[in-house]
Amino acid sequence: MQADNQASTKHIQVGLAERSYPIYIGQQLLPQLAALLPSLPQQICIITNATVAEHYLATVQAALPAECTVIVHYLEDGEHAKSLTSYGAVMDALIDASFNRDCAILALGGGVVGDLAGFVAATYQRGVDFYQIPTTLLAQVDSSVGGKTAINHPGGKNLIGAFYQPKAVVISIDCLNTLTPRDFACGVAEVIKYGIIHDAAFFAWLEQNQASLAARAPAALVHAISRACEIKAEMVAADEREQGVRALLNLGHTFGHAIEAECYEDWRHGEAVAAGTVIAAHFMQQANELSGADYQRIEQLLQAFELPVRAPLLAESRWQQRMQRDKKVQAGQLRLVLPTRIGHAELRKVSDWPAVWAAIAALSETSQ
Numbered sequence: 001m002q003a004d005n006q007a008s009t010k011h012i013q014v015g016l017a018e019r020s021y022p023i024y025i026g027q028q029l030l031p032q033l034a035a036l037l038p039s040l041p042q043q044i045c046i047i048t049n050a051t052v053a054e055h056y057l058a059t060v061q062a063a064l065p066a067e068c069t070v071i072v073h074y075l076e077d078g079e080h081a082k083s084l085t086s087y088g089a090v091m092d093a094l095i096d097a098s099f100n101r102d103c104a105i106l107a108l109g110g111g112v113v114g115d116l117a118g119f120v121a122a123t124y125q126r127g128v129d130f131y132q133i134p135t136t137l138l139a140q141v142d143s144s145v146g147g148k149t150a151i152n153h154p155g156g157k158n159l160i161g162a163f164y165q166p167k168a169v170v171i172s173i174d175c176l177n178t179l180t181p182r183d184f185a186c187g188v189a190e191v192i193k194y195g196i197i198h199d200a201a202f203f204a205w206l207e208q209n210q211a212s213l214a215a216r217a218p219a220a221l222v223h224a225i226s227r228a229c230e231i232k233a234e235m236v237a238a239d240e241r242e243q244g245v246r247a248l249l250n251l252g253h254t255f256g257h258a259i260e261a262e263c264y265e266d267w268r269h270g271e272a273v274a275a276g277t278v279i280a281a282h283f284m285q286q287a288n289e290l291s292g293a294d295y296q297r298i299e300q301l302l303q304a305f306e307l308p309v310r311a312p313l314l315a316e317s318r319w320q321q322r323m324q325r326d327k328k329v330q331a332g333q334l335r336l337v338l339p340t341r342i343g344h345a346e347l348r349k350v351s352d353w354p355a356v357w358a359a360i361a362a363l364s365e366t367s368q
């Protein structure tokens with residue numbers, strides 16, 4: 001991972017040998033797409049949704065080289081769009097348009113658009129070029145980087161997918177001006193995650209700069225997004241296919257994905273991750289492996305951004321069934337990402353279900 005702060009546009013490189021790629025972070029980058037992405041092919045499919053298109057599609061289309069053939073495919077807005085049905089519809093559109101193997105898929109939107117578009121790119125004609133233009137904070141700090149592409153199955157989150165890296169990621173922070181407060185907070189949940197698992201100084205910076213980040217001040221945004229992308233780039237470069245350190249990026253997700261799968265559309269991903277993170281922290285505090293002070297700081301920082309710190313009330317059997325579908329489960333055994341202090345977390349095998357259930361129950365909505 002290298003960072004270049006000399007120009008006003010930051011450039012972080014995800015180091016994956018011949019598949020290395022740049023992340024560009026700055027202001028008003030959409031009009032500069034052609035210069036930032038000089039290798040765009042002749043056939044381009046933009047995957048987006050109506051909410052995002054209303055604000056940004058015309059700028060992106062105007063920025064693409066005039067000689068390109070551009071088709072636009074609209075997904076429905078919402079987590080339900082990460083489905084086999086939507087995936088099939090994009091495939092139909094690409095085939096109907098006679099797009100070849102040298103086409104490119106351009107994801108313009110949040111994590112839903114990016115995850116599905118990436119899976120389309122990974123599988124259309126066994127793989128075509130893919131570019132990420134993330135427009136939510138969550139997508140800018142997490143989902144657009146690292147190549148986890150996926151769609152959901154009624155059985156659970158992200159159960160169908162592939163590791164498939166983009167050719168480049170273009171993060172234009174002005175896109176965040178139109179994001180709702182709720183979706184902005186969802187991105188902050190994943191930003192806080194990086195502080196907990198890897199960088200105590202970054203966590204402290206977030207505590208100290210809550211107000212400017214919540215106000216979406218450009219300098220605070222650039223710092224938070226850049227640091228998040230640097231940490232993610234480093235972990236992905238070290239462990240692209242999640243055999244080791246990359247699993248730490250899953251803090252709170254075993255709980256969070258269970259919440260999302262049970263309550264699709266009511267809970268956003270970032271909200272479920274926030275509640276799941278607090279459960280993981282509580283589990284460790286109860287085991288005397290995380291200090292009460294650190295637990296309080298984690299809960300308070302999430303609350304400061306108006307993120308939920310209590311899980312919905314679900315039956316124990318629903319939790320157990322959903323958590324058993326987590327992709328980190330090995331030989332039927334749960335593996336959870338657990339913080340031992342702010343700045344450090346570990347992936348642990350956990351066989352003591354009653355202790356896990358006690359943490360969930362203590363932090364479910366009725367116990368507030």
Ligand SMILES: NC(=O)c1ccc[n+]([C@@H]2O[C@H](COP(=O)([O-])OP(=O)(O)OC[C@H]3O[C@@H](n4cnc5c(N)ncnc54)[C@H](O)[C@@H]3O)[C@@H](O)[C@H]2O)c1
Pocket residue numbers: 049051052055077078079082109110111112113115135136137138139142143144145146147148149157158175176177178179180183186187268269270
């Ligand atoms: N691949 C990964 O590594 C990874 C990482 C984290 C999350 N995810 C996935 O990402 C998804 C969540 O992503 P998300 O939080 O971006 O949700 P999302 O894509 O549903 O976007 C949230 C909402 O914001 C709208 N929106 C997007 N950009 C906007 C803008 N600039 N202005 C106004 N509205 C805008 C969307 O239309 C949507 O209504 C989940 O499916 C999650 O599993 C993947």
Ligand SMILES: O=C(O)C(=O)C[C@@H](O)[C@H](O)[C@H](O)COP(=O)(O)O
Pocket residue numbers: 142146148157158190242246247249250253327
């Ligand atoms: O990039 C990763 O690795 C992550 O785990 C990032 C997570 O924030 C993200 O939600 C990811 O999609 C979860 O992956 P999954 O393997 O648990 O489905």
Ligand SMILES: [Zn+2]
Pocket residue numbers: 142190253269273
């Ligand atoms: Zn996530």
